[in-house]
Amino acid sequence: MHRSSLADSPLLKVSRPVSACSRCRSAKVKCDNKLPACTACERAGREKECTAANDQFARGKERSYVAALELRIEKLERRLSYARSTKDSVALHGPDEPPVATNSGRKDSMAFIRAAIHRKAARTQENADINTLVSDFGYLAVNTTTRDFEPSESNMTFARLVLAASTNEPVPEPRTTSLPAESAARALVQLYETRVLPLYPAFPGASLHALVSDLYQEHPRSIRSSEYWLFWMVLAIGSAAQSRSRQDEHYTNAVEFVGRALPHADRALKPGYVTQVQSLLLLTQYSMLDPAHFDSWHPIGFTCRAVVDQGLHQDPPHTQQMDQNALDARRRTFYCVYALDRAISMVHARAFSFYDDAVSVAFPSPGQANGIPSGGPIAKPSPDASVALFRLRQSQSDWYQALYQGNPTEPVPDATSFIWQKCFEMWEWSERLPADIPAAIREMLDLELRYSYVYCIASSARGAQMSAYGRLLIFEHAISYMDRIYDTANLAVNAAFYTYHDALRVFFIGSQFVAVLRDAGDLLLSGSPIPMPPSAPGKVSPPPQPVRLDRGTGDNLDRSLRCLDRVKLTLRLYGDRWEDALSLMESFETISSEVWKNLTTRRAMRNAAATGQWQPLPVA
Incomplete structure (x- = not known):
């Protein structure tokens, strides 16, 4: 036969199938590859096992490329459907509700696990929100x-x-x-x-x-x-x-x-x-x-x-x-x-x-x-x-931020000179007060000044170690403050703006007074002069001792006892007005009891020695 005739009239033959379905292959029977199921599988009622939408074929011997794509698509669709059902289940239940039971056990189990995770995260976030709100409410x-x-x-x-x-x-x-x-x-x-x-x-x-x-x-x-x-x-x-x-x-x-x-x-x-x-x-x-x-x-x-x-x-x-x-x-x-x-x-x-x-x-x-x-x-x-x-x-504000609000592990450089400088600035401020300020307001401002002196010189986390002269200044300013606030509190009418915060200031001044007596009581009560420490070159010198306004009222022992007594009397008087001041008085009595007992013993011994009723024990 000529080549041209073969081209014009090709020999039509059925191609051999690439592979039989898995059931026909395992049964070693002829598979006609009929779609959607071969005749053998159809007669046996196993059509689902002989479709292009399953994976019962050997890899690399798929029935066709199209069938392989269809298989891949169906697998992806199943995964997508599962993901959507899981998401919907968690979303519908909410973080605190159990998921509705479904027929698919594994899917429902995963939904329960995810819902539990959501509940725990929600509770943790809620607790954190509440703690943040409470702690940062101010x-x-x-x-x-x-x-x-x-x-x-x-x-x-x-x-x-x-x-x-x-x-x-x-x-x-x-x-x-x-x-x-x-x-x-x-x-x-x-x-x-x-x-x-x-x-x-x-x-x-x-x-x-x-x-x-x-x-x-x-x-x-x-x-x-x-x-x-x-x-x-x-x-x-x-x-x-x-x-x-x-x-x-x-x-x-x-x-x-x-x-x-x-x-x-x-x-x-x-x-x-x-x-x-x-x-x-x-x-x-x-x-x-x-x-x-x-x-x-x-x-x-x-x-x-x-x-x-x-x-x-x-x-x-x-x-x-x-x-x-x-x-x-x-x-x-x-x-x-x-x-x-x-x-x-x-x-x-x-x-x-x-x-x-x-x-x-x-x-x-x-x-x-x-x-x-x-x-x-x-x-x-x-x-x-x-x-x-x-x-x-x-x-x-300047010295309070520096001494009390900074990092306590980082002391103020040259803290002693810094404190003396601030005391000098406050003294300058007092010297420049207008002359026409009413007497009652001037008195209130002077109390503020003495309170500031004590506060600035007192021990602080970032300040320098207090010197004996610093304790002497606190001793004198505290006595002066208490003498004046006691008189003011006993007035029938206060001509300035005094508040419950003055009770808090009285407690603070009294506490600092007790502290210096506890640390250097013998030196302060002796009345011996305490020299002013020398100032550093180019630095402000320490402030001078305040002028005593209570001369003729006894020595430092009598003044100390009177000061402690007036702290308690002032707080008791303020307690008639503000109940919290009574708690301050009770607290002060507790912290000052040891010092008070020591001072009263000293006074009894002094008075007994002055009247000749006390004699020292003979030396053996």
Whole structure:
């Protein structure tokens, strides 16, 4: 046959199959490779074992490439279906619910395992969240400039958060809904002006008088919640400042006024406004007078957060034109917060809410504290002592951060010279106090100065070892402080802003006095002169000994016993007003008992020797 004819008429033959199915191969029977199942498997009812969708064929001898792809696709689809069913099972059950039973045991078992892992992770995260919230509550990361805290019956507003954190005991419901007599209201406003506003002028006194006039008009204008809060909190602070006992009328009225202010808290403490900072300041000031109902540590923390969020801790840029009066008002508001934060942190031995490095605010211009124009309700406004207080707080902040807030394993370089330098700066501050400051406020500032001397010189983790001269300075300043605070506490009326924190200061001064007597009692009680240590070249010399104001009242032994006694008497007197002061007195009696016993024994021996009733034992 010619080649051309073979090409035109090819010989058609059936190709031999690549491989028989596994059943035919094992049975050694002929397989016709019929799809979807061969005839032999079909007759035996084993069609599923003879399909292209299974893996019963020897690798490398698959029936066809297409069949191999189909097999691979089906395997992948099965895996994908299993993964989806497992995911859906865990998602539908939730982390704390068991999965619904299914027919596939292994799948359900895996779902249980995964659900258990999710539950454990959820519980761990929940515990971590709760611990973080509790431990960091004082620094709660709430943006206080956000104005979405709208009050309602069911949601948590910023004010309710502040009050929940700050309240020690709930304030009783008000007994009345009427305003107090106008004369009584104006008397309390005037008291606030003379005792508090000269030190913390967060708002002008003229606005207080204008508000009182508006409230007592026959047809008053519409009064905002922040103004009601201002009115009632000023009355509460003025009344509490006059209190001498937890049972007297002044304290009862103060709690009543606070109860009248609280319904306005949601609007008064609304974030994003300067009125929020002013309202928080008033809450802080009242909490310093009423620790039974409020803890001052939390309100001042929230106030500092509001100040930072509103940018009051930085002066506006020079490119921003601002009226000088408005700028001074802004600066006064900031430094009122700054001064209270430093005072509260130091008396509680805690860290400041923000460091001085973050502050860039100039001092406000000196002026009248209440800003009442001539012809106002008060003919002569009280002189402004606030700038002097702000400067002292800045000096306190400097050495307190260095000596008490740094790393205790890294002492302050040349700590002794550093302490003498800070004492000299505080002495310079006292010499520059304005001459027209009222006597009561000057006395309060002098107590602050002596308290600062003792605090700065006292032993600290980062300070130098205290010298005998340093102990002598603490000895003299502590006696002077106690003599004056004792007299002040016994006055029928205090003309300055004294709070529960003064009880804490008395306890601190008494504790430091006991410490120096325990460490160097023989030297201090002997009355022997202790020379001033020489100063290093180019360094400030140590401060001189303070002038004694109690000459003629006995030797150092008598002075020491009187000082210890006055610590306890002052704390007992404050205990009538603040119950926590009684706990301080009990603690002081415990820590001073050994020193007290030693001093009384010394005095008995001295008195016996002076009267000739005591004779030393003969030497054997």
